[in-house]
Amino acid sequence: HSVHWTVVDLSELVGAPFDEVTFRSAGVNHKAWVLDWRHDGKDLYPRLDAAIAADPELRRRVRVDMYRRLGYYPTETSEHSSEYVAWYLHDDAEIERLRIPLRDYVGISAANVEETGRLVQEADAGEYVEPEEEAAEYAPQVIHSMVTGTRREIQANLANTGLIDNLPADAPVEAPTILDADGATPAPVGALPPQCAALNQAFLSVVDLTVRAA
Numbered sequence: 001h002s003v004h005w006t007v008v009d010l011s012e013l014v015g016a017p018f019d020e021v022t023f024r025s026a027g028v029n030h031k032a033w034v035l036d037w038r039h040d041g042k043d044l045y046p047r048l049d050a051a052i053a054a055d056p057e058l059r060r061r062v063r064v065d066m067y068r069r070l071g072y073y074p075t076e077t078s079e080h081s082s083e084y085v086a087w088y089l090h091d092d093a094e095i096e097r098l099r100i101p102l103r104d105y106v107g108i109s110a111a112n113v114e115e116t117g118r119l120v121q122e123a124d125a126g127e128y129v130e131p132e133e134e135a136a137e138y139a140p141q142v143i144h145s146m147v148t149g150t151r152r153e154i155q156a157n158l159a160n161t162g163l164i165d166n167l168p169a170d171a172p173v174e175a176p177t178i179l180d181a182d183g184a185t186p187a188p189v190g191a192l193p194p195q196c197a198a199l200n201q202a203f204l205s206v207v208d209l210t211v212r213a214a
Contacts, residue, residue: 014047026189033072145179
């Protein structure tokens, strides 16, 4: 969901209708990158640069700071992104500068638990109504595409079987994937920008050690 809503929000920021935008992203879970983002065939990154230059408050966000360092916009929220790199949370000045809400996810999780309890009560009472909008989470979309044959493209987490050239083979990566009645068919990405791959590699090194320890 983070990839979808990242592009929705970025497109709104630069005034491009989301349903007319094309994009491609790849990397690893919680640390992927918007590699290409266009409207009518034109690169939208220059419009994002102009928006950032015009608004100093935009520069007080972790994701914008990462984008300015790395040249590609990260697809995870600023709050999560601050947890997945070592640059921010150790420094009180950076927490203040980038307005990082510490322990924000604790509140989000508590709200999710409360909502789940309410939905269970509605279902037990026969009062639950399915939302009209398409689910933002990928699992229902995957099931719907496989059952009905509806074609969708999502960003899926899967083994790196030749999908991203400069990340380790068989490592868990995130890449564009087509869903339809035939299942899930990932699309090769090629090589990531080296600075993005380097940050992904640091993450995957921890993943590899964790698997070895288990």
